Amino acid sequence: MNDLNLDRLFNPKSIAMIGASANPSKWGFIILLNILKGDYSGKIYPVNPKEDSILGQKCYPCVADVPEAVDLVIITTPAKVVPPLIDECGQKGIPFGIVVTSDFSETGPEGAALERDVVSRAAKYGIRLVGPNSMGIFSSQTKLHAKMPPIMPLQGNISMFSQSGNLGVQMLGWGAEEGVGFEKFVSSGNEGDLSCLDYIRYFGQDKATDVIIGYLEGIDPGMELFPVAQEVSRKKPIIVFKGGRTDAGGRAAATHTGAMAGQSKIFKSVFRQAGMLEVKTSQALLDCARAFANCPLPKGNRIGIITRGGGWGVITVDACEENGLKIPQLPDKIIRKLDKHLPKYWSRGNPIDLVATIAHDPYLDCLEVLAEWEGVDAVIALGAGRRTPQYPYSKDVKGPQPLLDAIKMASEYFDQRRKKPDWMLEGIGRLVKRTGKPIIVVAIGPETLHRSNLYEFQVVSYPTPERAVRVLWQMCKYRRFLDSQQ
Amino acid sequence: MNDLNLDRLFNPKSIAMIGASANPSKWGFIILLNILKGDYSGKIYPVNPKEDSILGQKCYPCVADVPEAVDLVIITTPAKVVPPLIDECGQKGIPFGIVVTSDFSETGPEGAALERDVVSRAAKYGIRLVGPNSMGIFSSQTKLHAKMPPIMPLQGNISMFSQSGNLGVQMLGWGAEEGVGFEKFVSSGNEGDLSCLDYIRYFGQDKATDVIIGYLEGIDPGMELFPVAQEVSRKKPIIVFKGGRTDAGGRAAATHTGAMAGQSKIFKSVFRQAGMLEVKTSQALLDCARAFANCPLPKGNRIGIITRGGGWGVITVDACEENGLKIPQLPDKIIRKLDKHLPKYWSRGNPIDLVATIAHDPYLDCLEVLAEWEGVDAVIALGAGRRTPQYPYSKDVKGPQPLLDAIKMASEYFDQRRKKPDWMLEGIGRLVKRTGKPIIVVAIGPETLHRSNLYEFQVVSYPTPERAVRVLWQMCKYRRFLDSQQ
Numbered sequence: 001m002n003d004l005n006l007d008r009l010f011n012p013k014s015i016a017m018i019g020a021s022a023n024p025s026k027w028g029f030i031i032l033l034n035i036l037k038g039d040y041s042g043k044i045y046p047v048n049p050k051e052d053s054i055l056g057q058k059c060y061p062c063v064a065d066v067p068e069a070v071d072l073v074i075i076t077t078p079a080k081v082v083p084p085l086i087d088e089c090g091q092k093g094i095p096f097g098i099v100v101t102s103d104f105s106e107t108g109p110e111g112a113a114l115e116r117d118v119v120s121r122a123a124k125y126g127i128r129l130v131g132p133n134s135m136g137i138f139s140s141q142t143k144l145h146a147k148m149p150p151i152m153p154l155q156g157n158i159s160m161f162s163q164s165g166n167l168g169v170q171m172l173g174w175g176a177e178e179g180v181g182f183e184k185f186v187s188s189g190n191e192g193d194l195s196c197l198d199y200i201r202y203f204g205q206d207k208a209t210d211v212i213i214g215y216l217e218g219i220d221p222g223m224e225l226f227p228v229a230q231e232v233s234r235k236k237p238i239i240v241f242k243g244g245r246t247d248a249g250g251r252a253a254a255t256h257t258g259a260m261a262g263q264s265k266i267f268k269s270v271f272r273q274a275g276m277l278e279v280k281t282s283q284a285l286l287d288c289a290r291a292f293a294n295c296p297l298p299k300g301n302r303i304g305i306i307t308r309g310g311g312w313g314v315i316t317v318d319a320c321e322e323n324g325l326k327i328p329q330l331p332d333k334i335i336r337k338l339d340k341h342l343p344k345y346w347s348r349g350n351p352i353d354l355v356a357t358i359a360h361d362p363y364l365d366c367l368e369v370l371a372e373w374e375g376v377d378a379v380i381a382l383g384a385g386r387r388t389p390q391y392p393y394s395k396d397v398k399g400p401q402p403l404l405d406a407i408k409m410a411s412e413y414f415d416q417r418r419k420k421p422d423w424m425l426e427g428i429g430r431l432v433k434r435t436g437k438p439i440i441v442v443a444i445g446p447e448t449l450h451r452s453n454l455y456e457f458q459v460v461s462y463p464t465p466e467r468a469v470r471v472l473w474q475m476c477k478y479r480r481f482l483d484s485q486q
Numbered sequence: 487m488n489d490l491n492l493d494r495l496f497n498p499k500s501i502a503m504i505g506a507s508a509n510p511s512k513w514g515f516i517i518l519l520n521i522l523k524g525d526y527s528g529k530i531y532p533v534n535p536k537e538d539s540i541l542g543q544k545c546y547p548c549v550a551d552v553p554e555a556v557d558l559v560i561i562t563t564p565a566k567v568v569p570p571l572i573d574e575c576g577q578k579g580i581p582f583g584i585v586v587t588s589d590f591s592e593t594g595p596e597g598a599a600l601e602r603d604v605v606s607r608a609a610k611y612g613i614r615l616v617g618p619n620s621m622g623i624f625s626s627q628t629k630l631h632a633k634m635p636p637i638m639p640l641q642g643n644i645s646m647f648s649q650s651g652n653l654g655v656q657m658l659g660w661g662a663e664e665g666v667g668f669e670k671f672v673s674s675g676n677e678g679d680l681s682c683l684d685y686i687r688y689f690g691q692d693k694a695t696d697v698i699i700g701y702l703e704g705i706d707p708g709m710e711l712f713p714v715a716q717e718v719s720r721k722k723p724i725i726v727f728k729g730g731r732t733d734a735g736g737r738a739a740a741t742h743t744g745a746m747a748g749q750s751k752i753f754k755s756v757f758r759q760a761g762m763l764e765v766k767t768s769q770a771l772l773d774c775a776r777a778f779a780n781c782p783l784p785k786g787n788r789i790g791i792i793t794r795g796g797g798w799g800v801i802t803v804d805a806c807e808e809n810g811l812k813i814p815q816l817p818d819k820i821i822r823k824l825d826k827h828l829p830k831y832w833s834r835g836n837p838i839d840l841v842a843t844i845a846h847d848p849y850l851d852c853l854e855v856l857a858e859w860e861g862v863d864a865v866i867a868l869g870a871g872r873r874t875p876q877y878p879y880s881k882d883v884k885g886p887q888p889l890l891d892a893i894k895m896a897s898e899y900f901d902q903r904r905k906k907p908d909w910m911l912e913g914i915g916r917l918v919k920r921t922g923k924p925i926i927v928v929a930i931g932p933e934t935l936h937r938s939n940l941y942e943f944q945v946v947s948y949p950t951p952e953r954a955v956r957v958l959w960q961m962c963k964y965r966r967f968l969d970s971q972q
Contacts, residue, residue, distance in 0.1 A: 024892065033896070036889050056886025107831040150877060150896070164797020166869075174930050215797060243797055248813045249804035255833040256796030280808075281952040282801060310742030311650020311701060311729055315768065318735035322766075327734045345593040347741040383652075391636060400542025403522050409510065410519070410636070444660050446933055466767040 006194075006202040009096040009128070010139040010184050012071030013042045015146070016063050016094065018085055019076030019101070020046030022054045027100060027148060028076040029054070031136060038145030038152075045070070063088050072096045074136075074146055079103040082132070083117045090125025097122065098146065099132035105190050106133050106256075119192040134189030135165030138172065140182065141208065147187065149173070156181020157210040158293050161199040163188055163217045164243070164256070171215075171286060179451030180290045183208045197224055204232030211292045213239045213285055217253040226270050233275030234485050237292050237478050240276050241285045242267055275481035277474050284470055291460050291471045292478075295438040301325045301476040304376035305351035306367050308383040312465060313351030316380055316442075319469040325476065327351075328375050341365045351382075364427045371435045378475070379439045380468050385425045385453060385461065391415070425457035432458070438475065440468040492680075492688045495582040495614070496625040496670050498557030499528045501632070502549050502580070504571055505562035505587070506532030508540045513586060513634060514562040515540070517622060524631030524638075531556070549574050558582045560622070560632055565589040568618070569603045576611025583608065584632065585618035591676050592619050592742075605678040620675030621651030624658065626668065627694065633673065635659070642667020643696040644779050647674055647685040649703045650729070650742070657701075657772060665937030666776045669694045683710055690718030697778045699725045699771055703739040712756050719761030720971050723778050723964050726762050727771045728753055761967035763960050770956055777946050777957045778964075781924040787811045787962040790862035791837035792853050794869040798951060799837030802866055802928075805955040811962065813837075814861050827851045837868075850913045857921050864961070865925045866954050871911045871939060871947065877901070911943035918944070924961065926954040 015035070021028035028048075032055055035044055046054045049061040060066050063073065063085075073089050075082060079101050089097060105112040115132060122129050130137065136147030140155040148165070153172040158181065162168025165187035172185055184203065188196050196214060203212045212232065219225055229238055244253030245264045271278045279285045303325045307313035317327050327350055330338075335348050341362040347353050352366055363384060371379050391414040397407055425441075432439050441453060441461035453461040462468045501521070507514035514534075518541055521530055532540045535547040546552050549559065549571075559580045561568060565587050575583060590601035601618060608615050616623065622633030626641040634651070639658040644667065648654025651673035658671055670689065674682050682700060689698045698718070705711055715724055730739030731750045757764045765771045789811045793799035803813050813836055816824070821834050827848035833839050838852055849870060857865050877900040883893055911927075918925050927939060927947035939947040948954045 024895065029892075033889070033892055036885060037883050037893060039883070053888070055892055056888040103831075162797070164795055164800070166795025167797035167801070170930055177932065217797070217800060241801070243800035243804060245804045246807035248807045249800055252796075252800045252803045252813075252835065252837055255835055256800055256839070281805075282950045283952065309650055309652025310738075311648070311653035311703070314650070314703060314729035314735055314738045314742055315653070315727070317738045318729060318731045319767075321732035321734045327738075345589075349738065349741055351738060353742070397523050397525070399522060402539070402542040403519070406510065406515075406519055406541055407523060444656055446663065448932075464768045466769065 004198055004201050006096070006128075006198070008071040009130070010137065010144070011142045012096070012144070014045065014068055014070050014072075015040075015042060016045045016047055016066050016070045016073045017076070018047045018063060018073060020048050020051075020054050020059065021076075022051050026076070030150075031074065031076060031100065031146060031148060032057070034145045034147060034150060039143050040145070041142045042071075042144075043068070063092050063094070066092070070094045072098065074098045074100065076100045079111070079114055079132075083114070083121055086118055086121040086125075086127065090121070090127055094127060096130075097127050098130040098134055098136060099189070099192075100134055100136060100148070101131075102133040104132040104192070115190060115192045122193060129193040130186060131189035132192055135169055135187035137187070138182065138185040140184070147185075152176060153185065154179065154181035156183060156293060157208065158182050158213060158289050159184040159203040159206065159209040159211075160213045161186050161188055161196045161203070162215040163191070163196060164215055165189065167215050167282070171282075174286060175289075177447045177451070178286065178290070179447075179454040180286055180293070195219065197228055200232055200238060201228050204235060209236065211237055211239070211289055213241075213289045215241050215243065215285075217243045217256065226274050229270075229274035229276050233481065238276045239279060239285060239288050239292065239474070240271065241279050241282065275478065275485070277478055279474070283467070287462060287467050287471050288474050290454070291438065291440065291475065294454060294458065295440070295460050295475070296432065296436050297475055297479050298378035298438055298472065299479065300377040302328050302375060302377045303472065304328075304370040304373065304379045306354070306363070306370055306379065306381050306384075307351045308354050308363075310353050312382045312442075313353055316382060316465040316469065317351060319466045323469055323473040325469065325473060331375065334369060334373050334375070337369045338366055341369075364424055367428070367439070368431060371431050371437055371439055376437070378437055378472055380442060380465065380472070381428065381439055382442045382465060384428060384441045385422060385443050385459065422457065425453060425459050429458045438472070440472060442468050490684055490687050492582070492614075492684070494557040495616070496623065496630070497628045498582070498630070500531065500554060500556050500558075501526075501528060502531045502533055502552050502556045502559045503562070504533045504549060504559060506534050506537075506540050506545065507562075508537050512562070516636075517560065517562060517586065517632060517634060518543070520631045520633060520636060525629050526631070527628045528557075528630075529554070549578050549580070552578070556580045558584065560584045560586060562586045565597070565600055565618075569600070569607055572604055572607040572611075572613065576607070576613055580613060582616075583613050584616040584620055584622060585675070585678075586620055586622060586634070587617075588619040590618040590678070601676060601678045608679060615679040616672060617675035618678055621655055621673035623673070624668065624671040626670070633671075638662060639671065640665065640667035642669060642779060643694065644668050644699060644775050645670040645689040645692065645695040645697075646699045647672050647682045647689075648701040649674055649677070649682060650701055651675065653701050653768070657768075660772060661775075663933045663937070664772065664776070665933075665940040666772055666779070681705065683714055686718055686724060687714050690721060695722065697723055697725070697775055699727075699775045701727050701729065701771075703729045703742065712760050715756075715760035715762050719967065724762045725765060725771060725774050725778065725960070726757065727765050727768065761964065761971070763964055765960070769953070773948060773953050773957050774960050776940070777924065777926065777961065780940060780944065780946050781926070781961070782918065782922050783961055783965050784864035784924055784958065785965065786863040788814050788861060788863045789958065790814075790856040790859065790865045792840070792849070792856055792865065792867050792870075793837045794840050794849075796839050798868045798928075799839055802868060802951040802955065803837060805952045809955055809959040811955065811959060817861065820855060820859050820861070823855045824852055827855075850910055853914070853925070854917060857917050857923055857925055862923070864923055864958055866928060866951060866958070867914065867925055868928045868951060870914060870927045871908060871929050871945065908943065911939060911945050915944045924958070926958060928954050
C-alpha cells in the first residue's frame with residue numbers, strides 16, 4: 001500500500017480562500033466565519049479582488065499576491081471560473097484544494113465535463129483536490145472548521161469520511177450532543193480526485209486516528225477497496241454505513257452520487273473479508289464509534305449481565321442470543337462470592353438480578369465479582385451509574401404541612417445525591433482499566449447523561465440494552481477478524 | 487368475550503392503604519407520598535394501628551374502621567400478614583386490591599404456597615387482585631399514582647401492562663421525557679389472580695384507551711390469548727414486547743416470572759394471527775406507541791420521502807425497502823408540479839431532494855404536492871421542522887471587530903429564528919389532518935425537541951429515519967390485519 005500524505009490538507013499552516021465574500025448569505029462568508037470562530041491555529045488569506053478586507057482579515061486580489069506559501073486553497077466561487085483558478089493555484093505551488101463549489105458532475109453531462117477539466121488541470125500541477133461539491137473538512141489538531149454548517153464537533157480519536165456532506169456533518173453535531181468526539185472529518189463530495197479510498201488509507205496511517213468511520217455510496221468494491229481496507233483493518237477498525245444497499249436505495253444513490261446500484265452482495269463480502277464493520281442504521285454508526293474509541297476490545301463473546309430488574313435482564317439476554325453472544329452460567333465459586341452481597345433468595349444466575357433494595361446497594365460489589373471472573377469477556381451493567389434523577393414532583397403541591405415537609409425532604413435528598421460525585425461510575429471506570437474488559441453501562445436518560453458518563457468517568461453508556469448489545473456484537477466480530485489475521 | 491370491568495380498580499373513589507407507614511424508607515410511606523403528591527382525586531385512608539396520622543392524613547387502626555365504602559385496597563405489609571388482611575378486606579366488601587408486598591411465588595415454593603393462600607381467600611370474597619409483587623398502577627383520569635418510583639407520566643391515550651415492574655415504570659418515565667403520554671398503567675407482578683390477559687381485555691373495552699402496549703414474559707399463548715387479543719386487535723392496536731424470545735432469554739424469564747421457555751415460534755404465530763404487533767427492542771415499543779397514538783393509519787405501504795440531503799434520502803429508501811415498504815416513482819404530473827418549486831437540475835425522483843438552498847425554502851410547498859398525491863399512503867419528512875439550533879460558537883471569541891460583529895449578528899439571527907412560531911411544523915400538522923395520511927418527521931435532536939413537536943404541533947417525529955421506517959412498517963402491518971378482518 002502506497003503512503004498518501006494528507007497532513008498538509010488536514011493540518012495546513014496557511015490557507016487561501018478564493019471566493020471569500022463580505023456578503024453574509026454566501027458560503028464564502030460563512031465558511032470564513034466558521035474558520036475564524038473555530039480559532040484555527042494557522043494563517044488564513046481571503047482572496048477577492050473586490051474587497052479590501054472581510055471579517056477583519058486583509059483581502060488579496062488574487063492568490064499570487066498572498067505573501068507566503070499556501071498549504072491549502074478553499075474555493076467557493078461559481079463553477080465556471082474554477083478551472084482558471086486552479087491554474088493560478090498551481091502556479092502558486094499550492095499542494096491541496098477543497099472545491100466547495102457545486103454545479104459539477106452532480107448536475108449532468110455539462111457539469112461532468114467541467115469537473116474533468118478542473119481535475120485534469122489540478123493533476124497537471126500535482127494539486128490533490130477534495131470535492132468538488134464538498135461541504136468541507138474539520139481537523140481537531142489545527143482547530144480547522146473549514147465547513148459549511150455552524151457545528152462545533154467535540155475533539156476525539158475518531159476520523160470520518162462521508163460521501164454525503166449533510167449526513168456527515170450532522171453526525172459531527174449529533175456526536176457533540178452525545179459525547180462522541182472526532183479527530184478529522186472530510187465531506188468527500190463528487191470525488192473528482194481524492195476518494196474515500198484515499199481517506200481510508202490516510203486515516204489508517206494517521207497516528208491521531210484510532211477509529212475510522214464512514215458513509216459510503218459509490219466505490220469500486222473489488223480491486224481497490226479490498227486490499228487497502230484489509231491492511232488498515234489490521235491496525236484499526238473501519239466502521240462503514242453503506243447507502244444504496246437495496247435496489248431502490250441503489251437507484252436513489254445513483255441520482256445522488258452516481259454510485260452503481262445492485263452490488264450489495266459484493267460489498268457485503270468485501271466488507272467481511274477486509275474486516276470492515278458494516279452497520280445498518282445511522283444510530284449504530286455513532287454508537288459503535290463511541291465504544292470502539294473508548295473501550296478495550298473483548299477477547300471473546302461471553303457476556304456477563306448485571307441488572308436491577310428481572311425484565312431488563314431478560315430482554316438483554318434475548319438481544320445477546322439473537323446476535324450470537326453467549327451468556328455463560330455462573331460456576332459455584334462465583335455464586336458463593338455473590339452470596340455474600342445478595343439476599344438469600346437471589347436467582348443465582350447470569351444475569352445477576354440485584355433484587356431491588358433501597359438501603360444497601362450491592363451493585364458495585366457484585367459487578368466487581370462478575371467482571372473479574374475469567375468466564376466472561378465483557379459486561380453489560382444495566383441501570384448503573386447516576387440513578388438519581390431530579391425529583392419529578394413540583395414543590396408547590398397543596399396539602400397538609402406534613403405532606404409538604406415530606407416533599408421538601410425528598411427533594412433535598414434527591415438534590416443532595418445528585419450533587420455527590422458518582423462513586424459507582426468512578427468504580428466502573430477503574431474496573432475497566434483493571435480487568436481490561438469492556439463494561440458497557442445501560443441507563444435510560446438524555447444525551448447529556450451519556451456525554452457526562454463518558455467525559456467525567458470514561459464510561460461508555462447507552463439508553464437501551466439493545467444498543468449496547470449491537471455494539472458488543474460488532475466488537476466481537478472485529479476481535480475475530482484480528483485473531484484470524486495472526 | 488366476557489366483559490371484565492376494572493373501572494373501580496383504575497379509577498377508585500376511595501382507597502385504603504394497609505401498611506401505610508410514617509417511616510420514609512418504607513414503601514408504605516413512599517407510595518402514599520406519591521399518591522398524595524399526584525393529587526389523586528378520590529379519598530385515601532391510611533391504615534396502621536401504630537400511628538395517629540401519616541403525612542397529614544388521619545390513620546385508621548384497621549380497615550373495618552374506615553368510615554366509608556372502599557373501592558381499592560393497597561397492601562404493603564410484610565408477606566406473612568397478608569392472608570388475614572385479605573379476610574378483613576373481604577369482610578369490608580372491598581372489590582379490588584393491589585398487593586405490592588413481595589416474598590411470594592417469586593422466592594420459591596414456600597412463597598408460592600403463601601400466594602395461593604392469598605389468592606384463594608380473595609376469591610372467596612370476590613376480591614380481584616393485582617400482584618402480588620406489583621410495583622403498582624397509574625391512572626390519568628383520577629390522577630392516581632399508586633406506584634413505587636417517583637415518576638410522573640404524561641397523560642395520553644396509551645394504556646400499558648407490564649410483567650416487569652421496573653421495565654414498565656421506566657417506560658412511563660422515558661415516555662415523559664419523549665412526550666409519550668399514558669392513560670392507564672399496571673405492573674402485573676406475579677399475576678396470582680388478574681393477568682395481562684385480563685388487562686388486555688379491559689383496555690380493549692376502555693373508551694379512554696386508543697392504543698395498548700405491553701411487556702410480556704409468561705402467558706399461555708394458545709387457548710386464552712388468541713381469541714381475546716384478536717377481538718381487541720380489531721378495535722385498537724396491541725403492541726407487545728416479548729421477553730424470553732430466545733432459549734437463554736427464556737431461561738432468564740423462568741427465574742424472573744416463572745414464564746415457560748421455548749415457545750417463541752408459537753408466540754410469533756399467535757401474535758401474527760391475532761393482529762398483535764411484536765416489537766423487538768425497548769425503543770421500538772415506545773416509538774410505535776407514539777405514532778399509533780398520534781397519527782392516522784396509512785392505507786397502504788407506498789411511501790413518499792422528502793429530504794434536504796441526498797444521503798439521508800438514500801438510507802431512508804434502504805430502510806423502507808428492507809422493511810417491505812414501497813417507494814413509488816413520481817409520475818409526470820407530480821414532477822411538473824414540483825418543477826415550479828425546485829431548481830432546474832433537481833433529480834425528479836422519490837425521494838424528493840430539495841438541493842439545499844439558503845434563501846428560499848420550498849420544503850412545505852413540495853411536501854404538500856407529495857402528501858396530496860394519491861400515489862403515496864404516507865410521507866417521511868427528513869429534516870423538517872425546527873431547523874435552527876442554538877448558535878454553537880461561544881460569544882467570547884477573540885478577534886477583530888468585524889468578526890465579533892458577524893458572530894453577534896449570526897447569534898441574533900439564530901436566536902430570532904428560534905423564537906418564531908414554527909410555520910413548517912404548523913403546516914405539517916394541518917397537512918396530516920387534511921390528507922388523512924401520516925407524515926412522520928425525522929430530525930436529529932434531543933428528547934425535548936420531539937416532545938415539543940408532538941405537544942405544540944401534533945407532529946410525530948423521531949431522531950433517525952430508521953426509527954420512523956420501523957414504525958411505519960408496523961402501521962402497515964396493522965392496516966393489513968384490519969383489512970383482512972373485514
